[in-house]
Amino acid sequence: MERLCLDCGTPIKGRADKKFCDDSCRNNYNNRLKTEDHLVLRRINSILKKNRTILAQFNPNGKAKISRKKLISAGFNFDYHTYSYETQNGNCYIFCYEYGYLLLNNEKVLLVKREESLWLA
Template sequence: MERLCLDCGTPIKGRADKKYCDDSCRSNYNNRLKIDDNLVIKKVNNILKKNRAILAALNPNGKTKITSKKLVSAGFNFEYHTYSYETQNGNTYIFCYEYGYLLLNEERYLLVKREESLG
């Protein structure tokens, strides 16, 4: 039985466990397998970057109150964030990297910036 390259379909010569005719075909095959995962990750990262940019632009001083309309009209997506933080008194801050928000009521948010060093 003739073995064929998993990427290009050409006959393979050599070891019995060889799956690809060369390194280029091996790379192409594996890249094609990962493309769907990479597209999802890229889409989520773009949403997170946009959310962070919106929070940074609307909160230049590190702490401010803002209406929900302003966030929505800027294109903020509330479904995506990097983490949440619950305070001792039960308030939950939602963060997109170092920028976050706290829901004050149905129409208002408190925007904050967390000052932390990465080192």
């Protein structure tokens, strides 16, 4: 059975466990794998940054109410957030870094900003 280089597809000579014909092909292959991973991370981080910017824009004073439709029309993506926090009375705040929101029952959203002293704890 002839072994082929994972990068360029040329036949490989040498050790039985060898996967690449030379160091250049090994580097190309591994760099391509890392690039694909970085594209996914870059896309998700971009969405998170955009969500944070939108929350900050609509919440300049630390607490505000806004309609869900207004957030969506600004480009907010409810599927991406950094963490959630459940209060003792059962409310679940969703955060995108230090800015968060609580979905209210009448298509309204309560926007909040976590205080820095709590953030560092």
